[in-house]
Amino acid sequence: MAELAARAILLLVCVLLGWGVVRQFMVVKAATMALDHLAIVPQWKFFAQQKIDGNPEAFDDFHLLVRTGRADAEPGEWHDLLYYGERRLRHALWNPRHGSRSLIMHHGALLTWTEPERAAQPSALSYLTVLRFCLDRTALEPGEVLQFAVAITCGRTARNPRLRFLSAWHCP
Amino acid sequence: MIASEALLRASCGLLGLFGLLRGAQWLADLPRWAAGGALGWDLQGLRRGIKGRSALLARTYAPTGLRILAILLMLDSALLLTLPLGAITLALLAAALVLILLLGQRSIPDGADKMATIVASGALLQALGVMAGNHTLVLAGGLWTGGQLTIAYFAAGASKLVLADWRSGVAPRGALSSYMWGSKLSAWGVSKSGAAFVLGWTVMLLETLFPLALLLPAPWLMVVLAGFFLFHAVIALVMGLNTYPWAFLAAYPATIWLGQALRAALALG
Known part of the structure; x- marks a missing residue:
């Protein structure tokens, strides 16, 4: 059971990282800004908006x-x-x-x-x-x-x- | 191969350094966030959304609440910096995560706050994995922090590469000759013919190519990371972004761990 939970977390991490890569090249809408502010799917465009x-x-x-x-x-x-x-x-x-x-x-x-x-x-x-x-x-x-x-x-x-x-x- | 425990200990210590600085800076600047002032929650709480409606946040973000948060972050960070790994590490990392998030949400969290949040959550997963002897959790934590740092550097470079003003040197010259993002020295530097162009391309290429550094042997990866830390230190000097070096440095141990795991998976030695 613990291993299953750990695998689910690993899968979630992979999904968030994959989403994060895609999101770097998107224009972030105000409605989803919380994902950036909470560092769930952050954007890392330093001086490159x-x-x-x-x-x-x-x-x-x-x-x-x-x-x-x-x-x-x-x-x-x-x-x-x-x-x-x-x-x-x-x-x-x-x-x-x-x-x-x-x-x-x-x-x-x-x-x-x-x-x-x-x-x-x-x-x-x-x-x-x-x-x-x-x-x-x-x-x-x-x-x-x-x-x-x-x-x-x-x-x-x-x-x-x-x-x-x-x-x-x-x-x- | 550097052991997971040693790298996790390093992450905790470096996160502690960031937390001490962040907490101390919050305490030093508290008067500006007082009720009745421009940044008082009595006004800022009028914003739309959950943050503005929450009575709990209103109490947390009142001056006394903010002072308590900053002091707690400093205490928690001091313990993270000094205590050896143990069951208490889990509680300290969880507390650091909550405190960094809460303080970051009081304003608009900057890149340093976001990276520190990622380090705290990644280290928490790794610590859980180490304590429970669960390698999958250790992997998840290392992948989360190391992956985000890699995406951060890659995205910072690639998003500049697609902009004509960065490729021509106009953007770095503009930023570094401004008062807001530059300094007298950087303005002088980019005023020289071709300097902004060379600087811009150096930054863009180094950042974009960073993911390849994960494939290097650990000692070489550490050399690359030392170079990036120096880059952050120069940015702190020129732009005054003084919390970034510590937040990003705290993500380096997990990145080294990720590099090692990647090399092992690809049988690179």
């Missing part, structure tokens, strides 16, 4: 910008609230903020996506996540409101930001 091919903005840097304003005055200047600066050597060993920062950036990037074939789509959750982050990090005085934007820049040469998403004005 189909979307990067022929996309000149595939590796552009995202910037989360905020500005504040009042109803009776011109809005203030844009400020970089979240962006990637120069990498530090210690990040090779200790980089605890990588996950949370990437997740906020992921939500910001999602807001700029418009193609319907993507597995993930812009959502109210992404908007609220970025908005909360901005409100947490910006000291607003009474009567002040805040607006955020997602912009992109290219590498170390083309540093002029290009706007990709603009929020409404919000108060805390």
